[in-house]
Amino acid sequence: DAGITQSPRHKVTETGTPVTLRCHQTENHRYMYWYRQDPGHGLRLIHYSYGVKDTDKGEVSDGYSVSRSKTEDFLLTLESATSSQTSVYFCAISESGGLAYNEQFFGPGTRLTVL
Amino acid sequence: QKEVEQDPGPLSVPEGAIVSLNCTYSNSAFQYFMWYRQYSRKGPELLMYTYSSGNKEDGRFTAQVDKSSKYISLFIRDSQPSDSATYLCAMSTGNTPLVFGKGTRLSVIA
Numbered sequence: 001d002a003g004i005t006q007s008p009r010h011k012v013t014e015t016g017t018p019v020t021l022r023c024h025q026t027e028n029h030r031y032m033y034w035y036r037q038d039p040g041h042g043l044r045l046i047h048y049s050y051g052v053k054d055t056d057k058g059e060v061s062d063g064y065s066v067s068r069s070k071t072e073d074f075l076l077t078l079e080s081a082t083s084s085q086t087s088v089y090f091c092a093i094s095e096s097g098g099l100a101y102n103e104q105f106f107g108p109g110t111r112l113t114v115l
Numbered sequence: 116q117k118e119v120e121q122d123p124g125p126l127s128v129p130e131g132a133i134v135s136l137n138c139t140y141s142n143s144a145f146q147y148f149m150w151y152r153q154y155s156r157k158g159p160e161l162l163m164y165t166y167s168s169g170n171k172e173d174g175r176f177t178a179q180v181d182k183s184s185k186y187i188s189l190f191i192r193d194s195q196p197s198d199s200a201t202y203l204c205a206m207s208t209g210n211t212p213l214v215f216g217k218g219t220r221l222s223v224i225a
Contacts, residue, residue: 033212040123040217041217042121042203042215042216042217042218043159043203043215043218044215045212045213048212058212090158090159092158102147102149102164102207102209102213103149103161103164104161104205104213105160105161106151106158106159106160107158108157108158109156109157109158
């Protein structure tokens with residue numbers, strides 16, 4: 001998986017609790033992304049980062065926040081988890097510039113269930 | 116209308132068949148076109164990419180882009196059971212993150 005790890009790989013939590021998912025890369029790529037994947041919706045971008053402390057919102061950012069204090073780590077936080085956030089979450093990375101910017105490499109995913 | 120449309124299938128074919136997977140899009144500024152393959156319970160992996168229009172071939176796989184019709188295709192020749200997966204198209208203007216189709220689930224039956 002191109003030097004990308006996600007933790008935890010599985011999590012069950014209760015409505016209203018905060019949850020943090022971690023993505024760690026060893027490729028020194030500039031861009032990092034968080035997606036969610038749901039049946040009938042495909043992959044949808046939540047947030048992405050184009051450098052340390054530089055982040056931007058994606059298509060479905062409500063209820064999520066992110067932080068990137070080091071090149072290798074990108075954290076996704078569900079501030080108060082809801083059942084609608086039950087999903088599979090994927091982290092992805094890409095280099096910067098031109099075609100390389102678009103070649104995203106994905107992690108193995110985190111399966112999150114909110115009861 | 117979503118920017119990228121992809122028939123979710125499922126698509127079931129016999130081993131050895133030629134498979135055609137397609138996506139349409141509405142944003143004429145898209146320049147980069149990708150196909151990702153995703154096995155069950157795994158992350159997507161990049162299969163092929165094309166810049167602008169034209170064809171690209173890699174072994175049994177051929178990617179085609181027709182920008183005038185806003186239509187892209189992935190052809191798989193001599194399909195194998197190991198090709199059974201979900202195939203996602205993705206595209207970008209080059210200055211914005213990738214936009215993905217919903218994916219087409221393919222089953223190749225031995």
